[in-house]
Amino acid sequence: MTKYQFQIDDDKWEDWKDTVPRSKSLEQRIIELIEADTEGRVQEPEDED
Numbered sequence: 001m002t003k004y005q006f007q008i009d010d011d012k013w014e015d016w017k018d019t020v021p022r023s024k025s026l027e028q029r030i031i032e033l034i035e036a037d038t039e040g041r042v043q044e045p046e047d048e049d
Helices: 010-017 026-038
Strands: none
Touching: none
16 A cells, blocks of 8 residues: 655645545545546647647
């Protein structure tokens, strides 16, 4: 099991936290995001030149 600690701007954290349903823990949502990224379901934004 890996434990990881990070820092993020308070406003960004609060904005993100408000998007997570109260029925789901923040830890579970972070795990889902990591899994989605690992499985290639997260796409990088395209450069707008």
